[in-house]
Amino acid sequence: MILILGSSGSDVKVLQHRLTKAGYEVIESGTFDEQTLDAVIHFQRANKLVVDGIVGKKTTSHLLKSGQSYWLNQSDLEQAALDLGVDMACIHAVKAVESKGLGFLDDGRPKILYERHVMRRRMQKNGLGKIAIHNAASSFPNLVNNKTGGYQGGASEHYRLSLAQTIDNNSALESCSWGLFQIMGYHWQTLGYSSAQEFADLMQQSEGNHWQAFTRFVKADKSLHKALIAKNWAEFARRYNGPGYKKNHYDIKLAQAYDSYKPMNVNDLARAN
Numbered sequence: 001m002i003l004i005l006g007s008s009g010s011d012v013k014v015l016q017h018r019l020t021k022a023g024y025e026v027i028e029s030g031t032f033d034e035q036t037l038d039a040v041i042h043f044q045r046a047n048k049l050v051v052d053g054i055v056g057k058k059t060t061s062h063l064l065k066s067g068q069s070y071w072l073n074q075s076d077l078e079q080a081a082l083d084l085g086v087d088m089a090c091i092h093a094v095k096a097v098e099s100k101g102l103g104f105l106d107d108g109r110p111k112i113l114y115e116r117h118v119m120r121r122r123m124q125k126n127g128l129g130k131i132a133i134h135n136a137a138s139s140f141p142n143l144v145n146n147k148t149g150g151y152q153g154g155a156s157e158h159y160r161l162s163l164a165q166t167i168d169n170n171s172a173l174e175s176c177s178w179g180l181f182q183i184m185g186y187h188w189q190t191l192g193y194s195s196a197q198e199f200a201d202l203m204q205q206s207e208g209n210h211w212q213a214f215t216r217f218v219k220a221d222k223s224l225h226k227a228l229i230a231k232n233w234a235e236f237a238r239r240y241n242g243p244g245y246k247k248n249h250y251d252i253k254l255a256q257a258y259d260s261y262k263p264m265n266v267n268d269l270a271r272a273n
Contacts, residue, residue, distance in 0.1 A: 003055040007032040010162050011107070015055055017204075018063040018108050019043065021070075060107070070104055072180075076208035083215045086229055093257035094214075094228075097250060098240065103180035103207040105155055110203050110210075112176040114160040115184075116145040122171035122186060136167050143167065170196045178203040179210035183217055191216040231258065 001011055013030040020026050024039035037053045044051045047062045081091045104110055123133050123144065133144065142150040143164045152160060157176070164172035173196040174186035183191075188199035191213060202209040218225050227235035237250035245251060 003032055005032055005037050005053065010158060012036070014107055014109055022063060064106070064108055070108070070206040072207035072211070076211050080211045080215050084218060084225070084228065089258050089261035090228060090231065092261045093254050096257040097253045099180040100182065103210045107155060109155070109158055110179050112157050112161060112178055113151065113182060114157050114164065114176050115148065116143055116150050116175070117148050118184070118186070119164055119171055119175040120144050120146060122174045123168055126168065126171050128168060128171070140167065173197060173200045179213065180207055181210060181214040181217070183213050187217065190220050
């Protein structure tokens with residue numbers, strides 16, 4: 001996609017977010033205005049690109065490379081081990097089996113999956129009236145529904161989210177699974193976040209924040225946390241992945257991944273640092 005002066009929408013907002021991360025002062029309004037144009041021109045000049053104020057593949061690629069602080073680093077993993085009270089081999093095993101690869105799309109936005117059936121439940125939970133819910137479901141069945149489905153995958157899930165936010169912002173944020181571990185937004189209160197918006201904002205910043213959400217999720221379930229500490233992979237997989245874990249051999253995969261890493265005591269890790 002080509003972005004120029006006057007463009008608007010979620011792609012422009014992503015551009016502005018990336019410019020902000022790269023150190024340029026830009027208001028993330030979703031409108032490609034003069035301020036954004038000025039930042040793009042300065043960025044292109046600093047990176048020896050064609051200085052035309054047009055954002056295409058080359059400018060986008062350089063922006064992504066300049067703002068890779070959202071990727072996971074070793075200190076994130078070490079902090080997770082300390083928070084959970086497990087050795088690094090446990091963390092590497094969970095990362096290998098449960099984290100599903102990368103937590104961000106190529107355009108710099110976190111991976112999400114919007115759940116239309118959850119949206120209906122969250123609207124009810126958040127006090128929207130029956131008439132409002134009925135009208136939303138009738139007008140936008142792909143966004144509000146009793147049934148699962150409507151998935152489009154990738155960046156298109158952000159488009160679905162942006163549409164759902166026009167119906168009810170908090171319910172929409174709560175209806176997505178976010179990041180590396182695809183943790184549902186409606187867990188925000190249980191996990192100690194101040195709001196669904198704060199949770200979503202943090203998920204958009206870094207994979208380190210994805211790990212923090214995961215550690216909070218594990219610690220919020222005492223039995224799940226106990227299973228991880230004990231390296232009871234079958235119990236951990238059952239509680240984290242559900243009763244169908246055996247079909248996908250999650251417990252076996254976790255055990256094999258754990259055995260492939262040399263365990264390191266977290267106290268030794270802390271002393272070494």
